[in-house]
Amino acid sequence: MLQSKIFAKLAKEDPKDEQSLNARLLSRAGFIEKAMAGVYNFLPLGSRVLHKIENIIRQEMDAFGSEILMPSLQPKENWEQTGRWKEFDVLFRLKSMHAFEYALGPTHEEIVTPLAKKAIMSYRDLPVAVYQIQTKFRDELRAKSGLLRGREFRMKDLYSFHASQDDLEKYYSEVQRAYSRIFERLGLRAILTEASGGSFAKYSHEFQVVLPSGEDEIFICEKCGLAKNKEIFSSPETEKCSNCGQTSWKRENASEIGNIFRLGTKFSSAFNVKFLDSEGKEQLVVMGCYGMGTTRLMGVIAEMHNDENGLIWPQNVAPFEYHIVPLFSKDADLRKKIEAAAWKIFSTLQKQGIEVLLDDRDESPGVKFKDADLIGIPKRVVLSEKTVEKDEVEIKGRAESKAGNMKISDFLKHAAG
Ligand SMILES: [Zn+2]
Known part of the structure; x- marks a missing residue:
């Protein structure tokens, strides 16, 4: 992709109306753009990251169920049938011009359960599970945390159906392990946390990431690492770890990136x-049921992986693998040479299926480097007067301070793996 086509202008300063770190970093670097509080556009760079996150989740979830797509616009009657039309505090309730009422789905139990009724007849149909990755809505009073808490957001939700509690327990543990694998692939250290089971079960499990700006408070067992959400925690003096039995706890702010529930x-x-x-x-x-917020994950990754100059994407979710930055010379002949070498590298890598962003803009080296730092692509390939004279490029990791030179032909071989 060409940098002139990212459909955004990179900002020198933080947007004034954004307080959260993730929204500031992602807006400045042209990944997202606020449409209104808690609702964002995902621009080409942001959309690429989101798809990568969702594809990693998809790869792990395909082993657990079939992917489907359920509607966002949901009948009020279904929500009345579970008592949640009134009970669900952040439910978006819509009135149509024709006096009908609908819910905008914050979750899909009210849709997937009647759907399952048509697919399940006998024990031979069980166990069965379906998942989707879809847009959800919550009528939040305040939405100030950028992608961490939106009014509109994307989520993966998996629902499983079993003949017995034992069968559910087995499946539940397997999903728990798959969740850990997903977070590892996303470059996140997730802490398994016991939380309230709501009205469904004694307790549920959350996956929390320690984050100063996180909206949750968790207490982590200093011996085994299992955590408890504050909502079910009594006090550090009296609380015993349900896993190892000890009573020494560390309090942290955290952000929830997944939860799994036994609905019974x-x-x-x-x-x-x-x-x-x-x-x-x-x-x-x-x-x-097993949830995972994909847009929130993008916000959490941004908050975890950055420095004072901008984002530093983990390889697995980076919008591109390489950022080619040609520094155009004022000398017309040299400029041609630099341009030709940059385009050659760009097209060679693209042909090999390697994802690459080319800074084709007529900007100064200072602006180009600053923007490259903001965007945070893991590997940068710089072409300048000095390097092209020797048929070389300069390679630098976004998180590293030192750079190294390489012959263009060697680099192309190296990049192709
Ligand atoms: Zn413990």
Whole structure:
């Protein structure tokens, strides 16, 4: 991709109306643009990162269920059937011109459960699971945390259906392990945290990342590393770790990047979803649900991976692998030479399927380097008068202070792996 096409102008200063670190970093570098509080446009750079995050999640989730797509616009009747039309505090409730009412989905139990009723008849249909990656809505009073808490956001949600609690438990533990793998691939250290089970179960599990700006408070067991959310924590003096039994805790601010719930039969009983067991008896289906906010993940990664000059993307989710930065000479012949070498590298890498951004703009070296730091692509390839005379490029890692030179032909071989 050419940098002249990123559909954004990079900002010298933080946007005045953004308080959160993630929104400041991502807006300045042209990844997102605020449409209104809690609602963002994802520009070409941001959209690429989001797709990478979602594809990593997809690769791990395909082993657990089939991908589907459910509607955002949901019938009020379904929400009344579970009692959540009134109970769900941040539910967006819409009134149409024709006096009908709808919910804008913050979650999809009210849709997936009646859907499952049509697919599940007998124990032979179980276990079964479906997931989606989709836009969700929450009618938040305040939305000041950038991508960490939006009114409109994207999420992966997986729903599983089982013949017994035992079967749910087995599946639940496997999803828990898959979640850890996903966060590792995204460059995040996630802490397994016990949290309230709401009205569904005794407790649920969250995956939390320690972050000064995080909205949650967690207490981490200093011996085994398991954490507890403040909402279910009594006091550091009396609380015992449910895993190792000790009582020494460390308090941290954190941001939740995933949660997994045992729903039991709460929703299957609301929609009367039953199956015939092996003895021909009718039983309620046992359910689990597993969420992961993909736009929030992008915000958390931005908050974790940066320095005073801008973003530093982990390789797996970076918008591009290489950033080619030609510094154009005032000398017309040299400029031609630099340009030709830059385009050659660009097209050679692209042909090999390597993702690369070329700074084709007529800007000064100072502006180009500053913008490259802001955007945070892991590897930078600089071409200047000095390097092209020797048929070389200068290679520098975004997180490293030292740079090294390499012959262009060697670099192309190296990049191709
Ligand atoms: Zn412990």
